Amino acid sequence: MINTQIASAAASMTWVLFEKYRDGKATTLGVASGAIAGAVVITPACGFINPIGALILGLIAGVAGSYAVSRKYKFGYDDSLDVVGVHGVSGIIGMIGIGLFATVTVNAAGKDGLLSGGGTDLLGRQLIAIIVVALFSFCATWLIAKAISLTIGFRVLADDEITGLDTTYHAESAYDITGNSNRY
Structure with missing residues (x-):
């Protein structure tokens, strides 16, 4: 539970600090989006990393999520709920975080990540999982979108x-x- 609190607080803080730096003002939407990004980033890693890892992941997710949300206009995709930036980017960071910060001192049933002396095995597996999940999600979404397009539009x-x-x-x-x- 402490990892969830730490990651959410850190992401919320860095999101609004990045907004302030980038736009000259921080927003309440940024506070909320940052907190959600922090919860998302820690979800895959929570039971495998220590609070320092949660802090680092939260700090990264706040900046990366805010940046990703700001780029949707440049790329021109319709994402009114900022799902790609808040959930997609933060989820990927969290999965990579397992490969970096996981430690058997937190969960003996797990493996050590790269920064805990476990080598690149777990990180490699996490990267493969990210690719598989992204491909599956893309294909499933494309099929659903095609069905909607052919029916109600x-x-x-x-x-x-x-x-x-x-x-x-x-x-x-x-x-x-x-x-x-x-x-x-």
Whole structure:
């Protein structure tokens, strides 16, 4: 449990510090995204590394996640929930972290990672696992996306999006941002 707290706090801190450095201001969304990135980065490694490893992984995930989220506009992919930057990047870092920081002093059933004197075996296995999971995820997602594309489609009409999907698809709006609501 301590590893989860440490990694989340470290990632949250470095996310907002990186935002402040990059954009001149830190955001509450950055605090929350950093905390989630920290939880994600430690998830694969939590039971195999010590708190120092959790701290290092959290520090890395905060900066890497924030940077990855900021690059989505350059690459032009639609990721309104920042899943690639927060979950994808942090998950990969966490899997690599096992190969680097794992120690049998934390979990005797595990193996030592590279920085604990275990050599490159565990790190190599983790890198292979990352590739296998990425390929599987890509293929499964592509098949699902193809099925959606052939049936209901991915995009809504531009006019529906401008009007608001709550209004056009559900005939109601969860938020009145116009100030013209007479519902109450």
